[in-house]
Amino acid sequence: MAWRSSQALLQRESSSKIWARAPLLSRGVTTCNSPPTTTQDTSDVLLQTKNGEAIFAGLSTKELVRTLFNLHLVAYEPMVDLSLKVLTSPMMRYALFQVPVNQVVKRTAYSHFCAGENVEEASRTLQRMWELGLRGILDYSSEDATDNKSCDKNLEKFIQVVQQTNQLPQGSVSTSCVKISAICPIQLLERVSNLLRWQHMHKEFKLPWKQDVIPFLAAESPTYHVTSPPDPLTKDEETDLALAHERLSKLCKTCEQEGLPLLIDAEYSSVQPAIDYIIYVAAAEFNKGSWPLIYGTMQAYLKDSFSRLQFAVKGSHERGLSYGVKLVRGAYITRENELASSLRAPSPIHSNIEGTHRCYDSCATFMLEQAANGDGAVVLATHNMDSGRKAAAKAQELGLSRRDPRVQFAQLKGMADMLSLSLAHAGFRVSKYLPFGPVPEVIPYLVRRAEENRGLLGNTVHERQAIRAELRRRLLQA
Known part of the structure; x- marks a missing residue:
């Protein structure tokens, strides 16, 4: 089934040149152990990251x-530690304790990182983003069903x-998003992943339910999760897997009807093979x-990510499919390292x-080249200013239009606003992830963000300095 929304995208957003197809991998291929293709340093011209007056022009004092206050809070580790203890305390089961805590959370971390308690509130946040030149990705944060x-x-x-996005400003929502663990039982994802890994190691191992899809495991992919042949899926499990395929298809x-692409998040390695398999069945x-x-989604902190990305692009091309990917660094470092250590295996990360940075930039360069050839589309989800600069410069070097829907940038709400606004001011398509939902339902999301992104949350010194400088400038001019 061809995607009917390609024309809708062009009408809703902006016309863009569709580049002629060229043989895949025709350009020099980089690896994660070598720096990406060098580019002339035009990033300072493209992204005026040192001009706080221009970057923050659309934001009120x-x-x-409020942003500076919240960034200071999340950068102060003792405060983060205390907050995590409170939010994960058994006392949160009692309304007398939970209600006041939720009120404090709503006025601080929740308001900074989340878009609202329902679609109506999220739409107002989205409208504000739209005024700043940013699009939104409405993220109903649910997983581990x-x-x-x-x-x-x-x-x-x-x-x-998805259906309610047509009530929002035209073009203000760039994509939808979902976690496969929200529409497929987590235990089944683990079972299917182990079976897929075992078949990857033993080609003669038969999986009667498996469809022929794009390759999703590489020679470097970790297989320590399974050490003996897993039991085959039961009839009930096969039925449940078919139901998961049906849910994603729906x-x-x-x-497709709303002309809205769908981003599917990566998760942790114990379930990722099954997630990729389900994605590629739908992609077909x-x-x-x-x-x-x-x-x-490809997580660049994984050692096998570049190989899997090459397989996915090549496999899509051979099957006559278009390929889209979101590139991230990864968000399950603690979990992955602890699992590998418990199994006495090398970490997959x-x-x-520096290795993760090199891999991310190599993956970004590779996908930008595919986009320039008309053979792929990429969402560069990064909070790293250097990676943003390099990708912007590479896109310009390749002649990619800054409004081309094949190349987009994305950051989480409340994080890397300097990068988001700098890219938007330079003319690139930029979206912010906007998680939403009632405060009690979103608290697990906030806890995970704090646990997995502790270093990233604390590494906001340059953004805080820029905001302080802009506030000082406004005060002196008042």
Whole structure:
């Protein structure tokens, strides 16, 4: 089924040149162990990151003060530690304790990182982003469903959110998003992942339910999760897997009708093979047109990410499919390292942050080249200013239009606003992830963000300095 929304995208957003197809991998291929293709340093011209007056021109002084206050809070580790203890305390089961805590959370971390308690509140946040030149990705934060009933309930909510986007300013929502663990029981994802890993190691191992899809495991992919042949899926498990395929298909059809691409998040390695498999089954149906409807996610902190990315692009091309991917660094470092250590296996994550940076930039360069050839589309989800600069410069070097829907940037609400606004001012398409939902339901999301992104939350010194400088400038001019 071709994606009918390619024309809708062009009408809703802006016309862009569709580049002629060229053979894949025709350009020099970089690896994660070598620096990406060098580019002439035009980043300082493209992104005026040192001009605080221009970057923050659209933000009121009140908004800047509130942002600075919240950034100081999340950068102060003792405060983060205390908050995590309170939010995960057994006392949160009691209303007398929970209600005042939720009120404090709503006025601080929740208001900074989340868009509102429902679609109506989220739409007002989205409208503000739109005024600043940013789009939004409405993120109904739900995951780790345990049964079909909860999966069906989550699907209804995802579909409702997609359908309600047509009530928002035209073009203000760039994509929808979902976690497969919200529409497929988590235990089943673990079972399917282990079976897929075992088949990857033993090609003769048969999986009668498995469809022929794009390769999603590489030679470097970790297999320590399984050490003996897993039991085959039961009939009930096969039925549940088919239901998961149906749920994703229903969501894709809704996105297709609304002309809205669908970003599917990556998760932790114990379930990622099953997630990729389910994504690629749907991609075989919905990515047949010139534009991808479905975007999977690659986490550059994984050692096998560049190889898997190459497989995905090559496999899509061979099957006549368009390929879309969201590139992130990764958000499950603690979990991955602890699991590998418990199994006495090497960590699947690069041994240092420099390795992750190199891999991210190599993946970004590779996908920008595919986009320039008309062979792929990429959402560069990064909070790293250097990666943003390099990607912007590479896009310009390749002749990619800054309004081309094949190249987009994204950051979480409340994080890396300097990068988001700098890219938007330079003319690139930029979206902010806008998680929403009632405060008690979103608290687990906030806890995970704090636990997994502790270093990132604390590394806001340059943004805080820029905000203080702009506030000082406004005060002196008052």
